[in-house]
Amino acid sequence: MNLQWLKFALLNTLRNRRRSLVTVSIAALGTASILLAGGFAIFTYDALAQSSARNTGHLIVGKPEQFTKDEATPLEHGLDDADALKAKLLADPDVRAVLPKVEFSGLISNGDKSTVMMAVGVSPDDEFAIKGPFLTIKAGEVLSGGGGGTSAASAQVMLGEALARSLSAKPGSSLTLLASTTDGALNAMDVQVKGIFSTGVPEIDKRLVYTDVLTAQKLLNTQRVSSLGVFLNRMDLTLPAQARIAAAQPQLTVQTWVDQATFYQGVKALYNRIFGALGIIIGVIVVFVVTNAMAMAIIERTREIGTLRAMGTLPGQLLRTLALEGMLLGGAGAMAGALIALATSMALYVFPVQMPPPPGRSTGYPLNVAMDPALYAITLVLMVGLAMLASAWIARKTVHLPVVNALAHT
C-alpha cells in the first residue's frame, strides 16, 4: 500500500478535529472497558485455576469408580498400596509432590453435642508446605508431623471456624470423631484440636475437619487412601503429564484439576457470557460511533469524492482510503484505550482496592486486572478491524455514486 493513501487518510481525520477527538475518545473508553473487564475475568480465572489446582493437585489419580460411583462403605473405591504408587508417580520429572487424601464423613462430638463433619485426612507437613497458605488460621496452629496418631493424645484435628464455634472448641480441646469403618462397624476416636481455620466459605467452615492420613485410616480401619493428588512443576504441564500417567497406569483414572473444579468452571462459564456480552455491546457502540463520524465526514465530502472520481480515482481506492481513516480513528482510540487499561491495571497493584466478599463467601479479595498480551492484541486488532469495516461499509454507497451526482451534491 502506498503511504500516500495513509497520509491522505490522516489528513482527512484531522479535518474536523473535535469530531475525531470524540470518536477516538469513545473508542478509547470502549477499548479500555473491554481490556479491564477482560483482564479482570482472566485474573479471576487464573486465581481460581491456581486455587483449584492447589486444592486438589494438578492431577488426581484414583480408581475409576472413585470418580463415577458412590461408595457403599468408606473408601470402597480407595487405592490400596498408595505408597508404591506415590513412588512411581514421583519418578516423573515433572511431578513435584504426590499427596494422599482420605475423604470421609461422620460425626464429631464434644461430649454434649454432636454434629456432622466432612473430614479430610492429609499428610500435614507436605500438604501445608506444597499448598502454601490456603487456609486462614483463626486460632492455634496447622497440623504438623507425618501423622501417625497412634494414641488419643497424638491424634489431632483442625476445625472449620463455624464448626469450632458450634462445638465451643478451642485449640487444645478434646473431641471425639465417630465414623463407619470400611467393614461397616462404627468406630470412635478421641482427638485434640490443634487449630481453627477458615476457608472463606461459611458453609464449608461449618463441616470441614482436617486430620492426618494415619488418624483417618485408623478411624476407618483401613490402609487405603481415597486418591492421590499429583502436584506438577507448572500448570501448563497438566495435560502432557496426565497423558503420561494415564498411559503408565491404565487401571487407574487420571483426572485434571479442571475436571474437579466445578466452581471454576461455573465462574468461567458465567463470566464468559457476562463479559462476552459486554464486549459485544461495547464493540457495537464503538462501531456505531465510528460509523456515525465517518458518515458525517463522507456526506460532507461527497462533492470532493466526486472530484477525485472525475480525476480518475477508482472507487476501490477511495474505499481504501476511507477505511484507512476508520483504521486511524479506531487505531488511535484502541491504543489510547490500551494505555488507559495498562495504567489502571498497574495502579491497582500500587494502590490495592479490596472487593467485598462474593456471595457464599466470608472474605473479600483484592481487585486485580491481568495484563494479558493476547487479550490486548486481539482487542486492538478487533477494534481496528471493526473501525475499518464500519468505515468501508458506510462509504461504499458514496464512492459508487455516479460522478455527476456526487459533483452536484451540495
Add this chain to the structure above:
Amino acid sequence: MKNPPAVSAVNTAPVIELRGVHKTYRLGAHVVPALQGIDLRVYPGEMLALTGPSGSGKSTILNLAGLIDSPDAGEILLRGERVDTRDERRAALLRRDALGFVFQSFNLVPVMTVADNVDYPLFLIGVPAAERKRRVAEVLESVGLQDHAKHRPDALSGGQRQRVAIARALVKRPKLVIADEPTASLDSRTADQVLDLMRERGHAEGAAFVIATHDHRLTRRCDRIVALLDGRITETASEPTETRQ
C-alpha cells in the same frame, strides 16, 4: 448543424468526438431531453467554448466529453476509440490518463497543500516520486504559484485557487481539459489572468479545452464557439486567428 473543424485543426484527428449523441433526464414523471443529436469534434490544441442559456445542454456535453456520464444514444470517441461505455472502471482509467478537469468552484482538496493537490493526478497514474516533484514544481512555476506550494487552498485567493486547479488539470499533460465555468467565480482582472494562463498552458501542453461558459471575455479568446439551445447546436463560430494567438 454540423460544426466545421477549427482552422488550426485541419487534417488532424479529433481528440474527442460526439456523434449523434442523445441524452435525456428523468425528473419524476417528466422526461427532459438534454441533448438531441449532438455532433461535435474537438481537435488537439483547440479551445472550444460551449455557450447557451441554462438548460441548453452545456453541462451535459461536458459530462459526456469528460466521460463522467454516458449517452442514451450516439457515440463518443476519444482519440478515435469508442468510449461511450457504461464500464465505470474503464471510464475512470481513461479520465485518469487522458483528461483534466477545471471546475467553477475549483474543487481543490482542502486538506492537501497546493503541491499535493497538483501532485495527486501524477500520483494516480503512478509517476515516480522524483519525477512528480519535478513536474509539480515546474507547473506551479508556470502558473506563478511556486511560492505557495506549501500553502493550503484556503490560504489562497480565488484566482490563485483557480490557477492551482488549472495546474492540477494540466500537470499530467492531458489530451483534453474539461472546464465548467472556470471564470465564473473570479473578478474580471483575475479572470483575464486565468484565461491567459489556460491558453498559454493549453497550447504549451497540446491540450484541447472544452469550456462551458457564459463569459464573453472567455468566448472571445476561444478558437471556436458552439452555441446551444434546448439540447441542439444552433451556431458554430470560429474566432479570428489573431484572437487565438
